[in-house]
Amino acid sequence: MSEDVALPDHDLEVVRSALVEWYESDHREFPWRRTTDPYEILVSEVMSQQTQLDRVVDAWEAFLDRWPTVDALAAADRSDVVGFWSDQRLGYNNRARYLHEAAGQVVDDFDGEWPETPGDLQELMGVGPYTANAVASFAFDAGDAVVDTNVKRVLYRAFAEIDNSDDPEYEEIANALMPEGRSRVWNNAIMELGGVACQKTPRCDREGCPWREWCHAYQTGDFTAPDVPTQPSFEGSRRQFRGRIVRALGEHDELELDELGPLIRVDYTPDGDHGRDWLRELLSDLSDDGLVEIDETDGKTVTSLQQ
Structure with a gap:
């Protein structure tokens, strides 16, 4: 070689x-x-x-x-x-x-x-x-x-x-x-x-x-x-990651941020470039669209699909 x-x-x-x-x-x-x-x-x-x-x-x-x-x-x-x-x-x-x-x-x-x-x-x-x-x-x-x-x-x-x-x-x-x-x-x-x-x-x-x-x-x-x-314009886009979030939440009743993150991208690290802040922005967009619910309780962020 x-x-x-x-x-x-x-x-x-x-x-x-x-x-x-x-x-x-x-x-x-x-x-x-x-x-x-x-x-x-x-x-x-x-x-x-x-x-x-x-x-x-x-x-x-x-x-x-x-x-x-x-x-x-x-x-x-x-x-x-x-x-x-x-x-x-x-x-x-x-x-x-x-x-x-x-x-x-x-x-x-x-x-x-x-x-x-x-x-x-x-x-x-x-x-x-x-x-x-x-x-x-x-x-x-x-x-x-x-x-x-x-x-x-x-x-x-x-x-x-x-x-x-x-x-x-x-x-x-x-x-x-x-x-x-x-x-x-x-x-x-x-x-x-x-x-x-x-x-x-x-x-x-x-x-x-x-x-x-x-x-x-x-x-x-x-x-x-x-x-x-x-x-392809879709690959790596926010739209793609939004879709992954919806699919992941569809398979679980609810997930905390650090449970959801690794399901969305393999390089998720809580404090990294693609960590909690990045994930919160995506979730905020989905919440504004009426697709997910975000619950901030006792210092934890838990999210689920909008019922």
């Missing part, structure tokens, strides 16, 4: 565990996540290259109903495979041709035994570095860290060390973060984080992002990223 890009200065085991536990507790269900069959995973990866995942599910299931094994696909008429691809509107028909050719290679050149490493998988027609690594990860738990646009966005936002670098070495950093020998769950988890919580318009609190405690973007309110070149 180059000297100008260091790993995040956090307890990496805690960071890793938080992400994996978040993923394993609740994630989107896609049928290819329930299999380790390299053929089924390769089909899903090729189909997903130009198609929304929700649309891929039906096409993937229909494809496997028609050609359930790599041997069945290798024996199929290529025109039938291309026709299916076109009917399902799955993007460039060359991908169907390459997938059919790759199936033939597995059957004829590899005697039906799938190559298992990213390097060996790239010998298959139409299988580039990203797809090879995905199949190695999800089928054999033998891949490197997957680095797609979503993952770059997550890493850029989460860690100031990347944000502050002129030329972030995403692959090296991603591989250093990934727990050794756990590419299947890790790559699924970090891609899920980018696809669900850390979207172009982030949904940090709504999706319970497990990295909020460390996330540079969450702490600063700056959610720019390589594919988000301009700062």
Whole structure:
């Protein structure tokens, strides 16, 4: 790893565990996540290259109903495979041709035994570095860290060390973060984080992002990223924090200032720039709008939603 890009200065085991536990507790269900069959995973990866995942599910299931094994696909008429691809509107028909050719290679050149490493998988027609690594990860738990646009966005936002670098070495950093020998769950988890919580318009609190405690973007309110070149006006705004207050109070009957503050931003400190005075101003605005009640009793400030 180059000297100008260091790993995040956090307890990496805690960071890793938080992400994996978040993923394993609740994630989107896609049928290819329930299999380790390299053929089924390769089909899903090729189909997903130009198609929304929700649309891929039906096409993937229909494809496997028609050609359930790599041997069945290798024996199929290529025109039938291309026709299916076109009917399902799955993007460039060359991908169907390459997938059919790759199936033939597995059957004829590899005697039906799938190559298992990213390097060996790239010998298959139409299988580039990203797809090879995905199949190695999800089928054999033998891949490197997957680095797609979503993952770059997550890493850029989460860690100031990347944000502050002129030329972030995403692959090296991603591989250093990934727990050794756990590419299947890790790559699924970090891609899920980018696809669900850390979207172009982030949904940090709504999706319970497990990295909020460390996330540079969450702490600063700056959610720019390589594919988000301009700062969304909502992020880091008073309007955003007002919304967080209302959501937090909606989950509790009432909260004191120092109970509410950490629920609104992770860098809340009672006497800091974003402390009690800052929070009181937001609450005052919400009170003026008739949204919250503020009770000053015995030196304590307690707030709740307006009934």
